[in-house]
Amino acid sequence: MTQRYWLMKSEPEEASIDDLASAKHQTLAWTGVRNYQARNFMRDEMHEGDGVLFYHSSCAVPGIAGLATVASTPYPDPTQFDPKSPYFDPKSTPESPRWLLVDVKLDRKTRLVPLTEMRQMAELDGMQVLARGNRLSITPVSPKHWKFITQHLVEA
DNA sequence: GCCAACGTTGGC
DNA sequence: GCCAACGTTGGC
Numbered sequence: 601m602t603q604r605y606w607l608m609k610s611e612p613e614e615a616s617i618d619d620l621a622s623a624k625h626q627t628l629a630w631t632g633v634r635n636y637q638a639r640n641f642m643r644d645e646m647h648e649g650d651g652v653l654f655y656h657s658s659c660a661v662p663g664i665a666g667l668a669t670v671a672s673t674p675y676p677d678p679t680q681f682d683p684k685s686p687y688f689d690p691k692s693t694p695e696s697p698r699w700l701l702v703d704v705k706l707d708r709k710t711r712l713v714p715l716t717e718m719r720q721m722a723e724l725d726g727m728q729v730l731a732r733g734n735r736l737s738i739t740p741v742s743p744k745h746w747k748f749i750t751q752h753l754v755e756a
Numbered sequence: 757g758c759c760a761a762c763g764t765t766g767g768c
Numbered sequence: 769g770c771c772a773a774c775g776t777t778g779g780c
Contacts, residue, residue, distance in 0.1 A: 609777095609778090611778095635763075636763090637763095657777085657778060657779085658777075658778055658779085659778095662778080662779070715779080732760090732761080733760065733761040734761090734762095734778090735761070735762060735776080735777045735778065736762095736777095737777085
């Protein structure tokens with residue numbers, strides 16, 4: 601199985617790179633995804649060891665905040681069964697869970713690479729997160745884009 | 757706070 | 769199965 605690469609958006613008010621850094625084993629379950637495309641990536645296409653660009657969204661300076669790896673096989677998102685959770689899904693059952701997730705483990709915090717900076721890089725043309733109207737919270741990243749970001753952008 | 761883009765829902 | 773209405777995302 602060849603390694604793949606992903607960009608995963610998180611609102612820092614909910615789960616920031618520092619939350620990931622201070623989590624047990626520097627690992628967080630990627631709870632709260634309620635979009636089928638994003639779920640399908642976690643359920644069907646992500647594998648342990650895949651590279652993850654940890655991205656801060658819906659904040660003052662959106663951008664890449666760290667590097668991480670996929671750290672589990674898919675399993676049911678526990679928040680879907682919790683009536684007190686904002687992610688509760690009354691139509692989902694433990695026998696047939698609708699929402700699956702993976703764990704994400706911090707590799708390292710990086711400088712914040714702003715979305716505006718990424719947009720200026722010709723090397724990143726075609727990157728899905730830069731596409732007009734993109735809202736998907738998990739998007740694939742090509743090896744070429746991953747290489748450019750990790751080798752040239754992430755260091756100051 | 758605005759609004760473009762896109763996903764979901766539900767009437768028919 | 770179509771599609772209008774509505775809700776959400778997320779940059780700006």
